[in-house]
Amino acid sequence: MSLPIVIIGAGLSGLYASTLLNRAGHRSVLVEARPRAGGRILSHVEAEHAQRLDLGPTWFWPGMNPRMQALVDALGLAHYPQHTQGAMTLEAPDGKVLHRPVTWEQSPPSHRLVGGMQSLTDALQARLGDQTHLMLNTTLLSMKLRPNGVELALQDGGGRWTQLATQVIVTIPPRLMAQDIALTPAWPSETLADMTATPTWMAGQAKFVAAYARPFWREQGQSGSAVSHRGPLSEVHDASDATGAHAALxxxxxxxxxxxxxIGVDELRRLSVLQLTRLFGEAAATPLWTQVQDWAWEPHTAAQQDQRPLAYHPAYRDPEVPEAWRKSVWLAGTERSALFGGYLEGALEAAEAAVEGVLQNLSSTFSPRPQQPLA
Incomplete structure (x- = not known):
């Protein structure tokens, strides 16, 4: 039996890479350190509320993200524009609240997925089929070049073992790769330093969501969008479903x-609800439920260098692999996309580039065409 292609990381980039390999007739092993697939894409729901709310990425832009648009359409997922109708709310450092009675417009408009962004990774996972072996709660410890492939040292709750792969696609953030994976032969110090200096998108962020019985802010002529110079929330948006029947911020x-x-999660929840009450009135004081997701303390997302939230969008670059490894290891993930780094589109673009490299190296004729429906 031929050696498998191993993909490290079952986030959007890893799931998409595995899907493309399946479509090209190749089997793969998809290794994920978390107990779930999806990576930084995570949507949450509680019993009182039927709408899953995004704790990770929320938006994509159909006019600007052709891969995302094509993939969403191919998977049969519904989407709708971000709600922006109504006044924008501003909060000054002293707590004074102003409502600008002008509807703000996004250009181009961002869209949300019905059922949350996790609907995308759930759909990809459901299509993996028998050609992909998904291994959760499994961590990559090291990679070693061998004459016939790459030897991977893996670990799960049962212990350590080795897996030989014909090709490897690594989709985890560059900082985590440099920090956590031993490489033999060693990668140049300049390459590792560059990886360590590459910010992990949204790794320093935390999100707060609050579900409500109705979108009372819309009834008051507010869009649900706010910018605050006081906090703890710096930016707020409407997170309701397409009709507003399931309301959320x-x-x-x-x-x-x-x-x-x-201050801890409970105090952060309390302060966030108090702020929403300042911004949108007393109806905001009694949400059906709230949730906080702090990505900065997720060990499979953030490195120590990610503890300082980004004040700007980084300029990401295409990946560089040392010459000795170039026919064996390929790098993907949103931080590996020069054009769309930090966006979901970037995760897809990097996955396509890595898979195309793998298949060309295996002497296969393959050219990813995301506008075509997935088989």
Missing amino acids: FGFVGATPDYRRG
């Missing part, structure tokens, strides 16, 4: 990871 927490850890 979400916010990006502007406070630093150390501050968030210092």
